[in-house]
Every structure is written in structure tokens, then in C-alpha cells.
Amino acid sequence: MSQVDVPQAPHDPHHHPPVIAPGHTYASVTDKISTIVLTEPVSRGWIVGFAISFLLTMMLLYAITYLLVKGTGIWGINVPVAWGFAIINFVWWIGIGHAGTLISAILLLLHQEWRTSINRFAEAMTLFAVACAGLFPLIHMGRPWLFYWLLPYPNTMQLWPQFRSPLVWDVFAVSTYATVSLLFWYVGLIPDLATLRDRSHRRSGRLIYGALALGWRGSARHWFRYQTAYLLLAALATPLVVSVHTVVSFDFAISILPGWHTTIFPPYFVAGAIYSGFAMVLTLALPLRKFYGLEDFITMRHINNMAKIMLATGLIVAYGYLMELFIGFYSGSIFESAAMRNRLFGPYAPFFWALILCNVLTPQLLWSKRIRTNVLILFFISLVVNAGMWLERFVIVITSLHRDFLPSSWAMYYPTRWDWATYIGTIGLFLALLFLFIRLLPMISIFEMRELVTPHAKSNGMQAARSLDRGDDAHE
């Protein structure tokens, strides 16, 4: 991101396709991205999309209100399956968030400059996914209004939370994750907010973006401090990519339930999180790129790279499934092997085989470069992987819980319409927030894209030089 740190090797020997299409200048980059927010009229597609997702959000509010009135009995949960959709959806959403953090923090520290055009909305995706995720454990509590009992504070009971419980670790992991992601996203936005402030024609826009830009003037001292802060935040966010889903996996692995009590859970959950996260980034990036004409910024190289990461993490996840089954039988424990047999051939077996189809077989198509660069097929695969990762959590949560050690306590789990309304409602909330985000904030980092122009401008010849001469950008 930094002007100093940008690798000054535009023509590397491996002939990577460019991360920004040729012919762009500082001005064209700024124009292209900021006009989506500032001047372009609201398109019909946006209105329809936002209306649908807003209605789904209202459905979510309705479902939650009814839940608060009636209690968790409106859901399909009961003993032995006390963790139904709420926990499945929690793990699914929190996993989706991980790609954003990986792209923004780890790829930044590794100088992967191709991350630049996707990091902003991937981070937004992280934030919104974490918001949806955080909702579920809260409403899954019998009395959500006492949620603050989960926090250590000097209360009148003189009680700390149970620090030996991974559910409490979850509280810390997820709240830290949400805080750092929000800070990272916001700090990354500051120079762009200043650009919007300077380019906005409306007083309200200048005031709002101006207040949010925190007085950014783009002086050398600003940039120096900014880069220090951004790198520090990146370093803070890096361990979170691994730690958050590790802690989430502890919710299962620390218990003694067959099918949960396994040491492979942390790495395999982290891989699954990044897998689903990249699937979601593709699900969002491919339509955005098409509808807002951002093919120059989100190039085939980005798409190809993301598909490769999906393939790699998909293989790790497949290895995880294999090892779970193998260890289940190899353990010699009748309970473990019974849990695995139940997973393969029990009443929920169709979910397991659908999961294998979605998460293991479908991504094998990504070995082909033709498919990795076919936007339509890739979009479809990303949807399949998203569904597959949801199925994975369904299989883990439900099939392990519904048949544990005592056959007398076995039972089936069926979600109710309220389970579905809450789940689909959070998808609506997620999309509604994203629709607002792409209208109100630059979905691609303007200043980082401008930095990409410099090394790549040499091939652009005179045009870039002219734009440098004009000094297009007042605040840089």
C-alpha cells in the first residue's frame, strides 16, 4: 500500500497479467471509483436489489421480535439438538468474514499488490458478516437482554464468566475480531473519504465525508503516520485470521461429543473459513465488477488468483473430511466410529453427500484455467461452495448432536419456519448493508489503486506523464 513499499518491478519475468488494466492515470482511477458514489444516478438494479434485501431484513426483525416474545421454543431446537440453525449460521457467517481479513492483512504484509482492488469490499464483507454472525449467539441465549453477563465486569454477583469455557473465548475472539476489522476498514477509508470530501458537489456530502475524514490533508506527515498505523493494524489483524476460527472450532473440539472431539478441528476450520470467505468474495466481486464496469480494476488476474486460493483451501478442507472419517474408524472407539457411520449412512446422510459434492467435487473444476477465467461458471461454483460450507456446519452440528452416547436420548432435528426466516433474514441484512456500502463509500480503495498506476504507468507512456504533470489530485 505504501508508496515506499510498492515493489518497483513492473515487468517481472513471470509475465503476470497486470493488476490494473493499461491506460489508467491517477485521474481516471479517481474518477472511475468516486463517481459511482458521488455522481452516478441510482440504478434500477440497485433499487430492486436493495428493496429485496431490505424486505428480508424486515423479516429478520420480525423473526427476532417474535423470538423475544415467545422464546427459543419457536425454533426447532430441543434436547439433544440444542444447537440448531443459530450455531450453524454463526459459524458460517464468521467463516465468511475471514477472507476479508486475509486479503487485507496477510496479503498486504506479503506485498501481494493484486489484493488492492478487492480489499476494501472484502473488508466490508467481513464487517457485515461478523455483524450477522454476532447476532446468532446473542439471540440463541434464552435471555438475550442479559448478554452482558458474558463480559467480565464488576457485577453484583461478584462472578467472572467461566473462563474454562470456549464459549467465553468466543466472546473475546469475535469481539476483538469485530473491533480490529472495523478499525482496519475505517483507517483504510480515511484518505478516500478525504477524496470524496474534496470531490463532492453537495454541502451535505462535503460535511459528512469531511467529518469522517478526520481532517485528512494528505501532508507528508499524515502519510507517514498513516502508513505506520495501517501496518500496525495489519500486524494486529494477521493473527486474527487464524485465531478467531480456531476458537470457534474449540466450541466443538473441547467437548467430548463423538464427531466434535478432534484435534484436526482448528486447522480445518480455519481453512474452511478462508475457503468460504473467498467463495463469498467471488460471489460479490463478479456481479459488482460487471454492473459497475470495474473490469479494469478487478482483472482476470484477481479472479484467477482467488479461484486458486479457493482450490487450495478446498483441498485442505477435503483432507479434513477424510481425516475425520479415517480417525473415526482408526480410533477403535465404538462411539467415534458410530458417529462417522451415522454421518455417512444415517438419517442426515444426504446432507453429508451433498456437502461432498459441493465442497470436494465441484471445486476440482478449478484445476482448469479455462474454468478459472470463465466468470459465469466461477460465479456458479462460488455459490455452490457457499452452500457447501453451510452444509458442512449443518453436518457437524446436527449429526453429532442428534445421536450421542445414549440411544435412548436420540432424536431428529427439524428447523421451523422461524429458523429459516432468521437465516434468510441475515442474508438480507448482509446484502442490504452491502448495497448501502457500494452507494455511500468507494468500494475500491482509490488511493491504493493510484499507487498501482505508478509502476504500471511506464508502459502507458505519455498519458501517465501528462496526468502527473497536471497534478490531478489536490490532496496528494
Place this chain on the structure above:
Amino acid sequence: MSQIFHPSTNTISKVTLLGAVFFLAALLWVFGVIVRSPYVTEANVVRQQPVPFSHKHHVAGLGIECRYCHTTVETSAFAGMPSTKTCMTCHSQIWVDAPILEPVRASYRTDQSIEWTRVNDLPDFAYFNHSIHVKKGIGCETCHGPVDDMALAWRANSLNMEWCLDCHRDPARYVRPRDKVFEIGYKPAEDQRVLGERLMKEYAIDTQRAVLMNCSTCHR
């Protein structure tokens, strides 16, 4: 382009950001004070009763001992509320026509209990037993306060869990000899720490806190 913000905005924003920390800290503190205030705990709030029974008059003035009315305090979880007949042992002889005592006489005639307003009430999920506390040398006034001064009764303590634990964590500060349990205005004859430690051994009070600090001792 003209400036959007007045130069004072710099100061305002800095003060806001710094002030937010103090504001949030103050908010937490206020919350902590409110949940411990008499408004929430009802400690030190005088309760109206159907008959304005004065502990001050009966205990300090007449010298009636606690157990005369609260008969089961040594043997059961509940200290016991006196039946109307207990009142009538005296009030069939004295103040027989006092209008203030009409509800007592009515209760005696009709065999309907007087509905006192409960002053010290623990939630149902907390198991509390009076007899064990009396048996181990916890004085009435340690929890119930200066009852001999209560013209109308009030709750002397918050009954919050932190208040229970305050003693359960270190009972030596409060334990007194068994024969002093019902004494009001008791002062230890020697250093309370020395006495408390000795009595804890003598009364076999759980010095390891294995039971005293266990969740299921009170939440069964």
C-alpha cells in the same frame, strides 16, 4: 475551495475523542452505582405493614428476644413468622381496644393470617438456611442490622450475591460465640480476627472454602 470546517473543529474533535473514553468510563460507573443503590436493592427502605409493628418497641423497649416470635430460626431454613396467636398472648391482655391493633384481632377472629409485607426476601434460585447460620455463630444483626432500632422494619443489606460472598469468602470477620448470636449491639471481647479463626475451628466451619464458595451450596 473554501474551508468546510471552522478551525475550532480540530479542538472539538480531539476533545470528543478523548472525552469519549471518560464518558464511557463514567457511564459504566453510573451503571455500577445504580444497580447497587437502594432504588434497585431496596436496602434501607422502610416498608409499610398492615399493622405498624415496631421492632424497636418490642425488642429495645420490652426486651422480647428474637426467638419468641421467629421460632424456627434454629431448626429450619425459614426463621418463621409468628402466628396471630403469638401476638395475642400479650394483646389479649394489653392494648385490647387499641384501634391500631384491629387487624390483629380481626385475624384472630376470622382465622385469616395477617399478610405482612416481606422485608428480607431472597430469590427462589438461592437456597438459604437460617439454622446453619445460627448454628455456626452468625448473629442476627450481622445480616438484619440494628433491628432494635427499627420502628418499621427495613432491609439492612442489599442481599446481592456479592454481599453473601463477602462473608462466605472470609467468615472469620463475623463469626461470634453461639451464645451471643441473638445479642444486639454485640462487641467481641477480644480481637475479632483471633476469635473468628478460633471459633471457625471450634464450630468446624469450612476453612478451605470448598463448600462455602461452591456454586451448588446456594444454587441447588
